[in-house]
Amino acid sequence: MKEALLGKTLEQITDLITQIGMRRFVGAQLTDWIYKKRVSSFDELTNLSKQNKELLANSCQIGRYSYCDSALSVDGTQKYLFETPRGNKIESVYIPSETSKTLCISSQSGCKMGCRFCMTARLGFLESLSATDIINQVLSVDQSEQLTNIVFMGMGEPLDNVDEVLRSCEILTAAWGLAWSPTRITVSTIGVYDSLQKILDNSKVNIAVSLHTPFADERLKLMPSENKNPIVQTIELLKKYDFSHQRRVSFEYIMFEGVNDTERHIKGLVDMLKPIRGCRVNLIRFHQIPDSPLKGSSDTRIKEFNTALNKSGVTTTTRNSRGEDIFAACGMLAAKRS
Numbered sequence: 230m231k232e233a234l235l236g237k238t239l240e241q242i243t244d245l246i247t248q249i250g251m252r253r254f255v256g257a258q259l260t261d262w263i264y265k266k267r268v269s270s271f272d273e274l275t276n277l278s279k280q281n282k283e284l285l286a287n288s289c290q291i292g293r294y295s296y297c298d299s300a301l302s303v304d305g306t307q308k309y310l311f312e313t314p315r316g317n318k319i320e321s322v323y324i325p326s327e328t329s330k331t332l333c334i335s336s337q338s339g340c341k342m343g344c345r346f347c348m349t350a351r352l353g354f355l356e357s358l359s360a361t362d363i364i365n366q367v368l369s370v371d372q373s374e375q376l377t378n379i380v381f382m383g384m385g386e387p388l389d390n391v392d393e394v395l396r397s398c399e400i401l402t403a404a405w406g407l408a409w410s411p412t413r414i415t416v417s418t419i420g421v422y423d424s425l426q427k428i429l430d431n432s433k434v435n436i437a438v439s440l441h442t443p444f445a446d447e448r449l450k451l452m453p454s455e456n457k458n459p460i461v462q463t464i465e466l467l468k469k470y471d472f473s474h475q476r477r478v479s480f481e482y483i484m485f486e487g488v489n490d491t492e493r494h495i496k497g498l499v500d501m502l503k504p505i506r507g508c509r510v511n512l513i514r515f516h517q518i519p520d521s522p523l524k525g526s527s528d529t530r531i532k533e534f535n536t537a538l539n540k541s542g543v544t545t546t547t548r549n550s551r552g553e554d555i556f557a558a559c560g561m562l563a564a565k566r567s
């Protein structure tokens with residue numbers, strides 16, 4: 230298959246085109262066409278000579294591809310299904326609100342992490358996406374030009390694919406790329422130590438840690454990856470960074486009835502998170518998935534939990550459920566046609 234230019238940095242594109250006999254300055258023209266003007270074919274490059282277009286077309290492609298299906302929720306959320314060039318399915322979810330227009334994107338098809346509350350886990354692992362596949366989601370949804378936020382919270386564990394995720398973040402934030410502020414991008418993770426350190430040191434994007442309980446033995450039952458990626462290590466790492474200014478760290482907490490919603494859990498969370506300055510907790514309603522013994526906490530309990538954490542000095546909000554009717558809500562992505 231011809232090399233895709235989408236998903237490459239300015240430096241990578243410049244190196245590639247000089248190898249096929251083109252001048253270096255064309256690299257900047259190409260990133261402008263691909264990331265700013267958002268072209269999908271070489272025919273659209275009006276400032277390139279016929280000879281350069283032929284050179285490009287012989288060995289490269291832009292790399293854009295369209296979604297193959299989409300579903301619209303009653304609440305305005307829209308789920309997109311893409312098929313990667315290797316034939317695997319991935320999903321992206323557009324989530325509009327009064328204040329933001331967020332796109333939740335995938336970093337892998339399927340996932341290795343096996344979280345008990347997640348439909349994606351049941352697919353097993355199919356492939357890690359390239360930066361081409363990741364940026365293509367951002368450019369190919371219908372609302373692409375209106376987006377205000379991007380969250381890597383779709384299918385897959387982003388830090389199990391850290392190099393492509395980091396490259397995607399570079400393309401999203403670079404002046405020659407989409408020129409987004411890193412404060413509008415959030416990478417979610419179960420906490421993969423070395424990769425988390427890499428992304429903390431090499432980008433300025435926000436981090437969201439999937440926590441779901443402050444107790445390691447209980448977390449292991451919900452998230453088998455706790456074995457390899459202990460939450461205490463993640464917390465110790467995060468304590469070394471400052472999240473009280475532009476960059477944010479948040480902790481995602483799906484509320485399960487009788488499992489992680491007791492007073493003991495409130496105390497455990499306060500003890501664990503208070504030392505991390507500027508952090509916040511997002512409580513999430515659990516969306517029932519088939520054949521799972523887990524049940525979501527009641528709205529009353531979520532409210533009480535939320536209030537108790539805030540009173541104890543841990544900034545906490547409850548995230549509204551979106552797109553449940555089209556299986557687009559948190560934990561429901563299974564890459565099926567609607």
Ligand code: SF4
Pocket residue numbers: 340341342343344347348349350383384385386419560
């Ligand atoms: S919740 Fe995230 S990390 Fe866990 S299995 Fe699902 S996609 Fe993977």
